[in-house]
Amino acid sequence: MTGVELLIWVRGPGLQLSLAAFILGMTYRILQTYFLGRAKNLAEPRGSPWIHGMKTMWWRSFFHPGMTIRGYFTIISGYTFHLGFIITLLFFDQHIELFKSWTGLSWPALPPLVITVTAVLGIAALVAVLVDRFADPVRYLLSDYQDYLCWVLTVLPLVTGLLLVYKIWLPYTSLLVVHIISFEILLVAIPFTKLSHVFTIFIARWYNGAIAGYKGVQS
């Protein structure tokens, strides 16, 4: 296949298939988890599990005192790479065009220079967390191949996107193909790796909040 044929494939069937795999996988994963079921709680509730569950879903996104005593590295690098990635994904004009083609919805974009900053910060923070994964004994002990695989899958769209926008290394068409493929691989990988936390985080937080909320504690 030539570059142009690859581009047509990744923009056409590739995007369709990866999005379908993502949706299928995510729906599968969520429902599979839900239908595993859990026992009804017979104890008299002190609080509403629903309300506390929803609150935890939201509040757990924010740092609160007592979350760490070791310093702020994890917090800062974690927020930076998440925000860097999400802002770059959601607020770059050309990405909005993609979402618009899927959903018909669009929203204001951030200037390309701002997006460059968010992408570079995102990459820098990802590099920092990778170094830390090796350097920190706790994270090193917890890590398996999937953590490193997911790191690569996350950083690639950011790196290839920057190369594409600034036309570094390869011609535009080739970089566009590589960039879209990196996104498609990420999309397919999300439901089947720890990256599924992009959705299941809300389920986990809800359960956490609901379990504590049942007892009247806002977790």
Add this chain to the structure above:
Amino acid sequence: MTVSVERGIQTLKEHIDAPVASFFTTCVHCGMCADACLFYTETKDPKYTPIYKLKPLRRLWHQEYTFWGKLAAKLGLSKPVTAAELKAWEELVYDSCTMCGRCSMTCPVGNDIVYMIRKMREGMVAAGFAPSGLKAATERAITIGSPMGVKFPALKNQIKHIEADTGLQIPVDVEGAEYMALLSSMEIMNFPEYIGAIAKIFHNADISWTIASDAFEATNSGIQIGSSDLAAELVERVVAAAERLRVAFVISPECGHAYTALRWEGPNLIGRPYPFEVIHILELLDRLRAQNRLPVTGKIKEKLTFHDPCQIVRRGGVVDEPRRLLDMVAADFAEMEDHGIMNWCCGGGGGVSANERAAKLKLTAFNRKRHQLEALGVNTLVTACANCRITLEEGLEFNNMDVAVLGLAETLAEHLEEQSTSATTETP
């Protein structure tokens, strides 16, 4: 029937539910739970990272309840959980976890890690990998009625002393009483003042209450070792006594896990809702306070603080009550930096104090509390859990710290203002 790794795995399969699946699906291996665990912060040993303590359970979930995991297991890419592995994990699941639940509060993706440790212990018991100290305590609880081997005659003896000291009658086996008070063996043996304290307060507030001679023990070693079957048996005894005496309320005493066992796990263990209400002594005292039935006089002048028992506060939901009660008698109440639902455990909960093997690690973990107390600079520490109280006293003594540990109910009883017209007030 015999304990075996197969039986352990079978048991774990029973206990992996939707929340567990969502937690393992979501974990990103960020390691932030390590910072929440006093066993990690005081040792810096990465193996004490809370989520790491669940590694075998995670693999089992993956192999049994996910598509790729089942495939990997079939292809031999994922190794089955072995007895040796569970044995190696015994220390992590029991010795280095007090089930305080602080990690569950800080996990950024919302994993309730302690919820899973509780389930992991079910499998460990069925596989035969529980610490011998906990096993012995549980055995005593089932066969004798108390983990410390306390039988009713011993309690009766203590009651006699208290009745002599206070001049009040301690009601035993009174049918139709409104409240049935439970006690922990530790209170009976180490802190009998508690019994006198509640007797004084209840008398003053004109509360009808009783102790059941056949079900006075509140503690539940089944919960600590992590066996629902054994825990249910112990709960059933309390429920039977409460039903026999037709009480409206069962009072959970100043004991952490007893509250979790009776209030939150109990109905689920026996498989039916209670015909009575379980109320924690602090909740009851706070209700009396609100109804002006707990008049106190005089205030403690020394600066003091409150140690939150994890199972009562963070895991139990009784957060503000002890603070409101303390305000009545403390002139200079100060909070530790992390308090309330973000408190640090004493280090002896979750069966750790019954596990002799963990004694040294428990004292190391106590350093967390030592630093907190030193930072605050107090010499008086009030708490509301007999197990916390013993652990704290041990830790303070080991570190040669001059800090007095008080029970909250006793502290209130000491400041009680005798009321002659108490009979006129309504019962709560």
Add this chain to the structure above:
Amino acid sequence: MAKPKTLAEHLEHHEVSRRGFLKFCALTTSMMALPPSMIPTVARALETARRPSVIWLSFQECTGCTESLTRSHSPTIENLIFNYLSLDYHHTLQAASGEAAEQAREAAMAENHGQYLVAVDGSIPVKDGGVYSTIAGISNLEMLKQTVEGAAAVVAIGSCAAFGGLPHAHPNPTGAVPVQDLVHDKPVVNVSGCPPIPVVISGVLAHYLTFGRIPDLDGYGRPLSFFGTSIHDRCYRRPYYNKGLFAETFDDEGAKNGWCLFKLGCKGPTTYNACATAKWNQGTSFPIQSGHGCIGCSEPHFWDAGGFYQPLSAGIAGVGTLAGVAVVAGAAAGTAAGLMHHAKRKQAQRQHEKVTVADLKESGS
């Protein structure tokens, strides 16, 4: 009168002055997209250049390429070139018809065997033995094979000849293929575009005329001098792209201010052609300058590369139906798996062996 043998003689024959020759060389160099420093080299080469014979074959095409060529904006210079080239067969332009025309082709082939250039516009249908397009009873496929056999090089003019073009677009009912799929033993130059820029056609022919060989080519066989840079890289609206200023519709403020047309589907970033410099209609303008995005006509498969108004970053194909199917399939599979796992868990619960005090006396091993 005998035909002049070299271009210099040819020009002299037309009473063009040396100064005119210099002008011609400067413009030819410019036409070939070579740097002005090459003018003396071009002049020396043109003085001795031999007159080549060109056979022009038109297959599955729309004559747009020939239209483009005949409307090229510099009639004097290109006339000189085409007068000098011996265009021995071009069935749209030649006077002869029928058997006489075919005889002219055969004669030119025989006379200039191994020397002549073949220009092709249109794609070649190969399905069903190539019956879908024939000339004088000969299939295009057969005519191409015959004609190319004695050729020095082949110039595929237009996107149909270069890449298959419109006939090749999905579902390609005639099995249309480009020249390069059929000709493997001769050099093939692809002058793509729908149509190609006239000056690019004449530039390539001029290059062969001047230097006697084909120019340097890119990965798609296109002359690098014209196709070496993307439309995007030469676009005067590029600064707007860099700043994120886009026209959202064809009549909004952005469009009036001349902002970047990326969101209106401009394919400039992935299209390689000389439009931004050579321009169209006597150098008047090119699509982007006229307010319309590039449609990418000089790239392979441009008809199948999504809508002209779909931004490059958007997908080509719709996802609605597939997404719906994926949700349903995922829901079905997830529910089935979840219930299966639920049953497995319940089964384990039914098989539960109650833990007793006796169990506590044992130790795991």
Add this chain to the structure above:
Amino acid sequence: MTSSVNTDHQPPLCNAKPILNELRHGLDRLLAGGNATVIDLQRIPFGVDDERYLRDALGDGEVHATINTLGKSTVQETGVAGVWWVTHYDEAGSVLGDFLEITTIPEVLKSQHQDIMRGLRKLSASLEIEQPTKTAQE
């Protein structure tokens, strides 16, 4: 790419300033005794305002010449001496080529050897004098 003058209403310049810089270097080379430089403006992408900007920046010089061969050509020295603007037209008046030459005098303005020879022949013929031999040609 230069875009410092851009606002929302002023279209950005594309290549005008880089060309001016190139001219500066070309003049330096010329003064140092180096070769002439030719810039082919048709091979450089222009925005809508680039040509106007360039013309304004260079201004008008002292020499204007017109050549009539293969259509018209204009040769004009700009306000910057040594920079010549050479435009070739076809017979219909359309622009065929547009060049900036940095030189003392553009080659195309000079009378060419062959043309002088041809002129001499023509002159001789009209005077019926013997023609010069062709060997003088280079």
